[in-house]
Amino acid sequence: MNAIVVYESLWGNTAAIAQAIAEGLGPEARALSTAEATPSIAAGADLIVAGAPLFAFRLPTDDIRETIRKKAASFAAPPDLSHPALRAWLETLPPGRGRGAAFETRMWFSPGGATGTILRALKKAGYAPLARGKRFGVAGMTGPLKRGERERARAWGERLARAAGA
Numbered sequence: 580m581n582a583i584v585v586y587e588s589l590w591g592n593t594a595a596i597a598q599a600i601a602e603g604l605g606p607e608a609r610a611l612s613t614a615e616a617t618p619s620i621a622a623g624a625d626l627i628v629a630g631a632p633l634f635a636f637r638l639p640t641d642d643i644r645e646t647i648r649k650k651a652a653s654f655a656a657p658p659d660l661s662h663p664a665l666r667a668w669l670e671t672l673p674p675g676r677g678r679g680a681a682f683e684t685r686m687w688f689s690p691g692g693a694t695g696t697i698l699r700a701l702k703k704a705g706y707a708p709l710a711r712g713k714r715f716g717v718a719g720m721t722g723p724l725k726r727g728e729r730e731r732a733r734a735w736g737e738r739l740a741r742a743a744g745a
């Protein structure tokens with residue numbers, strides 16, 4: 580199975596979850612930032628798992644990324660804004676015929692979320708949902724991940740692989 584886990588991550592928490600999901604999916608799966616997952620890499624994937632942090636109750640928008648960029652010095656660690664937003668990545672995803680799954684990292688209980696938007700965009704490009712959206716928790720505004728979340732992510736990756744019939 581050609582599976583990729585694509586992530587947007589400013590402080591590394593979503594990237595770490597993506598890496599753990601890829602490990603659970605199996606040795607051929609790769610975790611890639613939105614910059615690394617070029618359209619030619621994404622085209623032909625049997626499974627695309629896409630994830631992002633939850634910012635202001637939703638999948639990060641250009642506006643919130645710009646606010647974070649302006650306030651970069653106020654955070655405990657500098658945000659990495661060098662990779663495109665997942666929202667923009669999804670807009671350029673070439674049509675495919677695989678399956679899709681979505682996850683988000685977040686701090687609190689929150690109305691709304693990011694995974695619904697991701698799953699809809701994947702479905703529009705031809706990647707039918709394989710599972711419900713999954714949430715992983717961070718302990719502070721910019722991390723670290725809550726205890727046990729990497730293990731949960733790896734286990735979820737294993738379940739996705741089984742569901743995909745890999």
Ligand SMILES: Cc1cc2nc3c(=O)[nH]c(=O)nc-3n(C[C@H](O)[C@H](O)[C@H](O)COP(=O)(O)O)c2cc1C
Pocket residue numbers: 587588589590591592593594631632633634635636637643647684685686687688689717719720721722
């Ligand atoms: C500007 C900003 C807004 C945030 N908004 C929310 C929110 O609405 N709900 C929530 O649960 N967490 C919120 N968080 C926490 C993020 O979800 C957390 O920073 C994210 O998991 C970090 O992921 P990353 O390290 O991959 O960038 C917010 C964080 C920042 C910096």
